[in-house]
Amino acid sequence: MSQPYSIGPYKGEVLLSLTGLFHVIRLIPPYPPRAVLEQILKERAMPTLVQWDNQVGLVGPEQTLWVEAEQSWMEGLIRQLEPLDPLSAPEIAEQALLEKLVENAGSRLWAFLDDVNMLLTHGEMALETAQASRRYDRVATLAQWLERLLKVQQSGEALAELWGAFSGKKRSMPAKHPSKKAPVPDKTRKRTKGAALPQKEYRLPILRALAELGGRGKTAEVLDRVYLQLKHLFTDGDLERAYDDPRRDEPIWRNRARWEIAALKEEKLVQSGGYGVLILTDKGAAYLHGA
Structure with missing residues (x-):
């Protein structure tokens, strides 16, 4: 079951949490401005994979990567990340987003x-x-x-x-x-x-x-x-x-x-x-x- 997730006044849900060190979340409309979203997530200092409308972003303390993606692609990526440890998950997610960009x-x-x-x-x-x-x-x-x-x-x-x-x-x-x-x-x-x-x-x-x-x-x-x-x-x-x-x-x-x-x-x-x-x-x- 997904868990509620809040970003200021904006709402979402946690789709995957790896021992609290790596999150996959999906935002629920109305969406926050992307710049606001990135700032809040960077302040939390935790690598986060976020589904924002028809885009998927990997937001970390140092850098951010966004790509347009279908729901089925996102679901497949979550299945790929589920068995991983929280330290390797961000790297695998980043590679998947780069391949999707290509x-x-x-x-x-x-x-x-x-x-x-x-x-x-x-x-x-x-x-x-x-x-x-x-x-x-x-x-x-x-x-x-x-x-x-x-x-x-x-x-x-x-x-x-x-x-x-x-x-x-x-x-x-x-x-x-x-x-x-x-x-x-x-x-x-x-x-x-x-x-x-x-x-x-x-x-x-x-x-x-x-x-x-x-x-x-x-x-x-x-x-x-x-x-x-x-x-x-x-x-x-x-x-x-x-x-x-x-x-x-x-x-x-x-x-x-x-x-x-x-x-x-x-x-x-x-x-x-x-x-x-x-x-x-x-x-x-x-x-x-x-x-």
Whole structure:
């Protein structure tokens, strides 16, 4: 059973006490300002692991370390600390918090790169649309924007490689199920008349097209080859406009193929080689070979 714990007017509970020399406590809202909390705990001169909202801190007489952590992670750490003696517990807790900091930093870096890749994907799609509609002022603006963004992506990927070597953790692949970062076609504005090929049917034709181009090609060239592979399967539903907006004169088949390219990028089967350029990755080539 947990015991009540007081920090001035603020309340909490003791989750673990090792012979009175090391405490694990959880604060109960309303939370004290963190600076106030640290000052009070340091004055008590006892190493304390404290859960403060969604953060966990190790507060000792000399230093303080904070990290964002889930409840399940905190519970696992408590189980790890329970059998320890009070003199070694602070060191083990500090090591666990440092490892969690490394994990969190990597997760933020991967999320940043996912967002940059998504920006590149949508920017390339916007560039193609502008080229098709002959809006050359927008083409120039998008081309410059994509060129700058590509440099950010390349620098980010280099940083990710360095971070992976430092942390010993590789970047995890995106989940197969839909997520907030997964590209979702604009179904609210898309026509639904007639049967059309599902988006997944474009996967292998896209990979084959890139392989035929030597593993690298412009998106427009890839889509042209996809059309040649699938045109015998197309119906009126594939050939009608994807959007009601007359300025977006793009057929459904091409729209779905471009969304599948975005999905292939998410799965690292294809990567961007600059604005308007696609590269077949080793993983993509292996996927195609095994299909």
